Amino acid sequence: MALLLAGCATPQVDALLRRRPPDLPAAAASIQVPYFAQKDHQCGPAALAMVLDAAGDSVAPADLVGSVFVPAREGSLPPEMLAAVRRRGRLAVELDPDVGAVLTEVAAGNPVVVLQNLSLPIVPIWHYSVVVGYDLSSKDIFLQSGGQKAASIPLRTFERTWARGRHWAMVALAPGTLPASQQPDQIFAEAVALERVDPVAARRTYRAITLRFPRYPQAWIGLGNTAYAQSDLEESAIAFRRATQLAPDNGDAWNNLATALAALRLPCDALAAARKAVSIGGPHAAEYTKTENEIDASACAR
Amino acid sequence: MQVRKIVAVASCAFLLGTGLPLPAHATLIGSEQLLQGASAARDKIGAFLARAEVRRALVERGVDPTQVRARVAALSDAQARDLAARIDQLPAGGDGVGDVLGVLLLVFVILLITDILGLTKVFPFTRPIHR
Numbered sequence A: 001m002a003l004l005l006a007g008c009a010t011p012q013v014d015a016l017l018r019r020r021p022p023d024l025p026a027a028a029a030s031i032q033v034p035y036f037a038q039k040d041h042q043c044g045p046a047a048l049a050m051v052l053d054a055a056g057d058s059v060a061p062a063d064l065v066g067s068v069f070v071p072a073r074e075g076s077l078p079p080e081m082l083a084a085v086r087r088r089g090r091l092a093v094e095l096d097p098d099v100g101a102v103l104t105e106v107a108a109g110n111p112v113v114v115l116q117n118l119s120l121p122i123v124p125i126w127h128y129s130v131v132v133g134y135d136l137s138s139k140d141i142f143l144q145s146g147g148q149k150a151a152s153i154p155l156r157t158f159e160r161t162w163a164r165g166r167h168w169a170m171v172a173l174a175p176g177t178l179p180a181s182q183q184p185d186q187i188f189a190e191a192v193a194l195e196r197v198d199p200v201a202a203r204r205t206y207r208a209i210t211l212r213f214p215r216y217p218q219a220w221i222g223l224g225n226t227a228y229a230q231s232d233l234e235e236s237a238i239a240f241r242r243a244t245q246l247a248p249d250n251g252d253a254w255n256n257l258a259t260a261l262a263a264l265r266l267p268c269d270a271l272a273a274a275r276k277a278v279s280i281g282g283p284h285a286a287e288y289t290k291t292e293n294e295i296d297a298s299a300c301a302r
Numbered sequence B: 001m002q003v004r005k006i007v008a009v010a011s012c013a014f015l016l017g018t019g020l021p022l023p024a025h026a027t028l029i030g031s032e033q034l035l036q037g038a039s040a041a042r043d044k045i046g047a048f049l050a051r052a053e054v055r056r057a058l059v060e061r062g063v064d065p066t067q068v069r070a071r072v073a074a075l076s077d078a079q080a081r082d083l084a085a086r087i088d089q090l091p092a093g094g095d096g097v098g099d100v101l102g103v104l105l106l107v108f109v110i111l112l113i114t115d116i117l118g119l120t121k122v123f124p125f126t127r128p129i130h131r
Helices: A002-006 A011-018 A043-054 A078-087 A099-107 A155-163 A184-197 A199-212 A217-229 A233-246 A251-263 A267-280 A285-294 B002-018 B037-060 B065-073 B077-086 B099-116
Strands: A091-094 A112-117 A126-135 A140-145 A148-154 A169-173
Touching: A011 A099, A011 A155, A043 A078, A043 A112, A043 A126, A043 A140, A043 A169, A078 A091, A078 A169, A078 A184, A078 B065, A078 B077, A091 A184, A099 A112, A099 A126, A099 A155, A099 A169, A112 A155, A126 A148, A140 A155, A148 A155, A184 A199, A184 A217, A199 A217, A217 A233, A217 A251, A233 A251, A251 A267, A251 A285, A267 A285, B037 B065, B037 B077
Parallel strands: none
Antiparallel strands: A091 A169, A112 A126, A112 A169, A126 A140, A140 A148
């Protein structure tokens, strides 16, 4: 009995309805996303196509099947949903397991992919839906998925099915757009994952992080790295310099600044930065020494 | 000469595909390394092995072998390790809202059978076969 009741509790929605966070609107009108009917077990590709369209990428669900579907599992796995978004040059961000984060994104106009277990744990029916709106006064949330056009269900019912889906949620964002709900560390980690497959899109994301969180040094290093890789040495050096100002004890920032300055043919400035990195040390100390040794410092006073 | 070129291009493509970080410049600390912290070298090897494991596991589970390399390359290191560790425990979203009917039908049939066997008496129209 206790077990049954545990499955019925809706602590997140209860807390939200009792006390709405001041920056969360009471309702968000339905975001327009195209509807795609799903073929067998293809709710993953259908949900992906809906949120990608909202991020400015028109792609048919059938063209996403090869990126996410696992035949033997008759479905799509959450990590691969994120990976598929990156392969389309969009920023994928997994949200905190919190209904407030989901609604914050929806209020900001970002449709959210959620994983629900529509059934009970003993006979799970795993299903991806897209949250497109909500209304706290009527206690409803608006979902659309490969099986159903936008329709409302009670928020508490949603929390139960979502909790059984382990509170998994993600957004897909056009490059340069950031999620409304996450901390800089989380957004930065997702930008790094995007850099693996699309450095140009990642550079725009890093730049957007530096605009929203100008005192967050890692984003400046990411911006410098992607600018450097795209042969924009000047932006790269400016970004690394900013990182060293924000985090004077960050050896990585000094090392990368040294590399960018050396490439700009400023060997004496580069040498000073490299020596700074070496003096800080840390897990990448060997690389710092290598940087220092590679700089042609014959013209500089020692 | 031609052969050597082909080998060079192929090995280059191999390295790119495996997600082994190619040094863009020998002495730039890459963005991914910023996330790794103190155990950088061990993390890198772990993620590299995890990616190989995930590629193998996906092919085993019916994914087109020509697709797996690009799929796995788009995972973050942490996700590659997660997927390698619990590919069969992670939920696979696939079923539609319509499939609920399937479950209901199954429950209905089970109860119908248990009714007929006389184990339950859910439906008014059933008659148990044993008295």
